[in-house]
Amino acid sequence: MSATFVDRIDPFAKRSLKKKKKSQGSSRYRNNADVELQSLPLLSDVSSSEQEELFIRKLRQCCIAFDFMDPMADIKGKETKRATLNELVEYVSTGRGVLTEPVYPEILKMISANLFRTLPPSENPDFDPEEDDPTLEASWPHLTLVYEIFLRFLESSDFQPSIGKKVIDQKFVLQLLELFDSEDPRERDFLKTVLHRIYGKFLGLRAFIRKQINNIFLRFVYETEHFNGVGELLEILGSIINGFALPLKAEHKQFLVKVLIPLHKVKCLSLYHAQLAYCVVQFLEKDATLTEPVVRGLLKYWPKTCSQKEVMFLGEIEEILDVIEPSQFVKVQEVLFRQIAKCVSSPHFQVAERALYFWNNEYIMSLMEENNHVIMPIMFPALYRISKEHWNQTIIALVYNVLKTFMEMNSKLFDELTSSYKADRQKEKKREKERDELWKKLMDIENTCKKREMFKK
Amino acid sequence: MDPEPIPDALEPLMRQLEEALSLEHKFRPFLEIPRLPRERQDVTIGIRDGSAHVLRCLKIWYDLPPDVFFVATNLMDRFLTKLKVKAKHMACVSISSFQLACRLVCGGSAPELQHILAVSQAKCTVADLVRMQEVVSTKLGAEPSSPLPITPYTFLALYHAFLSAIDRENVYSRIVNEFELWQLLEVVLCDAMCSNYRPCEIALAILCSAIDTGVARLKPSPPPASSIISLVSFLGQIQQKANISEKSFLSCHSTVLSVIGRYNAEIQVQHRQRLVWKVSQRTLKQLRPTGKLVTTLQTIEENGQLQIAPRSRNSSSSSNSDENWTGPTSSRHLPTDAF
Numbered sequence: 001m002s003a004t005f006v007d008r009i010d011p012f013a014k015r016s017l018k019k020k021k022k023s024q025g026s027s028r029y030r031n032n033a034d035v036e037l038q039s040l041p042l043l044s045d046v047s048s049s050e051q052e053e054l055f056i057r058k059l060r061q062c063c064i065a066f067d068f069m070d071p072m073a074d075i076k077g078k079e080t081k082r083a084t085l086n087e088l089v090e091y092v093s094t095g096r097g098v099l100t101e102p103v104y105p106e107i108l109k110m111i112s113a114n115l116f117r118t119l120p121p122s123e124n125p126d127f128d129p130e131e132d133d134p135t136l137e138a139s140w141p142h143l144t145l146v147y148e149i150f151l152r153f154l155e156s157s158d159f160q161p162s163i164g165k166k167v168i169d170q171k172f173v174l175q176l177l178e179l180f181d182s183e184d185p186r187e188r189d190f191l192k193t194v195l196h197r198i199y200g201k202f203l204g205l206r207a208f209i210r211k212q213i214n215n216i217f218l219r220f221v222y223e224t225e226h227f228n229g230v231g232e233l234l235e236i237l238g239s240i241i242n243g244f245a246l247p248l249k250a251e252h253k254q255f256l257v258k259v260l261i262p263l264h265k266v267k268c269l270s271l272y273h274a275q276l277a278y279c280v281v282q283f284l285e286k287d288a289t290l291t292e293p294v295v296r297g298l299l300k301y302w303p304k305t306c307s308q309k310e311v312m313f314l315g316e317i318e319e320i321l322d323v324i325e326p327s328q329f330v331k332v333q334e335v336l337f338r339q340i341a342k343c344v345s346s347p348h349f350q351v352a353e354r355a356l357y358f359w360n361n362e363y364i365m366s367l368m369e370e371n372n373h374v375i376m377p378i379m380f381p382a383l384y385r386i387s388k389e390h391w392n393q394t395i396i397a398l399v400y401n402v403l404k405t406f407m408e409m410n411s412k413l414f415d416e417l418t419s420s421y422k423a424d425r426q427k428e429k430k431r432e433k434e435r436d437e438l439w440k441k442l443m444d445i446e447n448t449c450k451k452r453e454m455f456k457k
Numbered sequence: 458m459d460p461e462p463i464p465d466a467l468e469p470l471m472r473q474l475e476e477a478l479s480l481e482h483k484f485r486p487f488l489e490i491p492r493l494p495r496e497r498q499d500v501t502i503g504i505r506d507g508s509a510h511v512l513r514c515l516k517i518w519y520d521l522p523p524d525v526f527f528v529a530t531n532l533m534d535r536f537l538t539k540l541k542v543k544a545k546h547m548a549c550v551s552i553s554s555f556q557l558a559c560r561l562v563c564g565g566s567a568p569e570l571q572h573i574l575a576v577s578q579a580k581c582t583v584a585d586l587v588r589m590q591e592v593v594s595t596k597l598g599a600e601p602s603s604p605l606p607i608t609p610y611t612f613l614a615l616y617h618a619f620l621s622a623i624d625r626e627n628v629y630s631r632i633v634n635e636f637e638l639w640q641l642l643e644v645v646l647c648d649a650m651c652s653n654y655r656p657c658e659i660a661l662a663i664l665c666s667a668i669d670t671g672v673a674r675l676k677p678s679p680p681p682a683s684s685i686i687s688l689v690s691f692l693g694q695i696q697q698k699a700n701i702s703e704k705s706f707l708s709c710h711s712t713v714l715s716v717i718g719r720y721n722a723e724i725q726v727q728h729r730q731r732l733v734w735k736v737s738q739r740t741l742k743q744l745r746p747t748g749k750l751v752t753t754l755q756t757i758e759e760n761g762q763l764q765i766a767p768r769s770r771n772s773s774s775s776s777n778s779d780e781n782w783t784g785p786t787s788s789r790h791l792p793t794d795a796f
Contacts, residue, residue: 411644
């Protein structure tokens with residue numbers, strides 16, 4: 001994935017010329033006239049007693065930011081910094097005892113200087129994350145190395161959280177979270193891993209991180225419907241949910257119902273549905289009693305006008321049913337299958353198809369079998385009607401499969417439902433016929449009256 | 458008590474019954490198929506019954522008159538009696554018998570072979586079916602112009618007509634619903650155990666069973682005993698007329714009851730059709746949302762610190778993959794069957 005994205009940064013592309021924006025220069029970047037980067041010796045070339053000081057000097061040097069929007073500016077400086085950063089990646093990964101206490105704040109300073117920036121507004125004001133290609137971060141050649149250093153730092157066997165927690169504090173985490181809105185997926189991927197490590201290592205920050213993520217999600221759902229990093233944050237949450245101790249704390253159950261379920265209602269669900277569904281299913285594997293609120297929640301937010309979303313919801317329901325306990329199934333079966341009956345009747349063939357495909361799932365079939373008295377009467381009218389009315393041949397074939405399955409499951413109930421459906425239809429037809437005849441009689445009376453009127457005159 | 462004489466108005470029905478009784482033997486199957494296959498391609502009871510169930514489903518699917526199913530199974534069973542059929546040809550035999558029965562009963566409005574083939578998912582071609590129909594109709598003398606075969610339905614319909622005609626006090630109509638009668642007969646004929654009895658016997662056994670259940674249903678306000686007695690005595694007259702021996706009837710009755718008993722117990726059908734679940738490419742690509750997930754991050758225990766596995770020197774920046782999401786298998790395993 002990285003290869004193709006890098007190829008797309010072409011400073012000579014017409015796109016940058018079209019805008020004809022004269023670069024105003026940013027206050028972040030130093031002018032060309034300023035001091036050039038002093039060249040420093042390699043860390044491998046100095047004695048071990050001098051390494052700490054040299055390390056810190058290099059880190060401070062790397063705090064200087066370069067303007068990548070102007071491809072011609074400071075080429076030498078950029079290259080020096082890149083080489084230095086590269087050297088530091090190696091140094092942090094392979095060095096033993098290089099993470100001394102004085103070095104911690106210097107590393108964090110360098111990281112903050114490079115990463116923490118106001119994200120530029122999207123080049124494309126109508127950026128649609130589902131359709132358009134993202135705008136990539138221009139300074140990626142440096143940023144990627146900064147992230148690497150950060151990651152190796154956190155993952156190093158020499159890393160001591162007791163020292164680290166002095167510099168990686170709530171303020172730092174807050175700024176880190178804001179970066180998740182970056183349009184560049186490579187950056188978000190790094191951030192995801194970095195935050196995962198921070199959450200993992202700093203128990204004192206966990207509650208704070210969870211609260212902030214909550215806020216981001218709630219703002220996303222109820223205010224802006226815009227945030228690029230929902231998927232990445234959900235992926236981290238997945239690993240956190242997986243590790244929840246039992247019994248689940250009330251805070252976590254609240255989170256599921258108040259945050260995760262409402263996340264389903266946003267228009268751009270497809271961007272993070274995989275991660276969201278994973279989180280939901282993990283919750284249910286931890287505590288099966290959450291099944292009812294989850295299913296009812298999904299039914300509450302069931303898409304009414306977007307068929308693609310409906311198909312996604314059906315996929316998620318199947319994953320939930322894959323892990324559902326029979327006692328929980330019984331609690332939700334009626335309300336759930338009423339929705340499924342509607343889906344099966346949908347004129348959108350993909351929705352109907354996806355719903356009918358549930359019958360190809362062995363476990364779901366066994367649940368239906370145990371509870372066929374409840375489910376067959378709910379499904380039957382819709383299925384029987386579609387078998388006569390639907391336009392799509394694939395759907396008809398699937399409906400046959402389902403009806404045949406029902407017939408094999410409980411012939412007697414099947415026959416009863418067929419008879420009563422037919423009887424109902426006959427009654428309905430009779431009523432319609434009576435109504436037509438009544439109208440006809442009324443019209444005749446009207447005509448007779450009209451004729452009489454005319455006669456009188 | 459003397460049996461009530463059969464009123465004159467029932468003369469036409471009486472004649473039909475006599476005619477049916479005289480022709481009965483011409484259309485009787487005699488299945489001699491094993492429960493377990495002796496050779497690989499043997500048609501077993503399971504395969505025959507599975508085919509009968511498919512035909513029943515098709516009859517319901519197309520909303521066809523009750524005749525169709527009974528004629529179809531009659532043709533199928535008589536064909537199996539006359540010729541040794543291989544299991545792999547069973548689908549072809551049953552579907553062609555079915556469409557032939559449709560044509561015999563419904564004439565021009567019978568569903569097309571291609572359509573039935575598509576719906577039933579039988580693994581043969583239309584050409585196969587056409588050829589098989591030729592064979593079936595030649596071997597069994599079942600041309601479109603020839604009369605319908607005498608089946609248990611012929612007798613059951615006649616008995617029902619009789620009892621409805623003499624039902625002056627509306628007792629019989631409260632006890633027995635005709636749709637339920639036909640359904641019971643369908644269920645019974647889906648079981649090969651009942652194929653070899655005389656059609657008039659099977660029909661009588663079903664009628665008795667239906668009357669028993671019907672009377673039991675009216676328990677809170679049962680019909681007068683005299684009406685029941687006259688019903689039963691009428692059944693006795695039918696048994697006499699058809700020359701059904703007590704011994705033979707008892708055997709048939711108990712077999713029929715056991716089949717109906719299993720039906721009422723709502724037990725799953727033994728012989729399930731191997732169904733093909735075809736969906737569009739678009740749907741197949743996005744069956745489960747988590748199917749798209751490739752790797753997940755390492756689990757972080759709620760009360761513990763994350764221990765990261767040491768990474769290799771040149772590994773990429775992506776997360777450590779610890780668990781891969783794998784969903785359960787979704788395809789069903791179905792028993793081997795001709796369908």
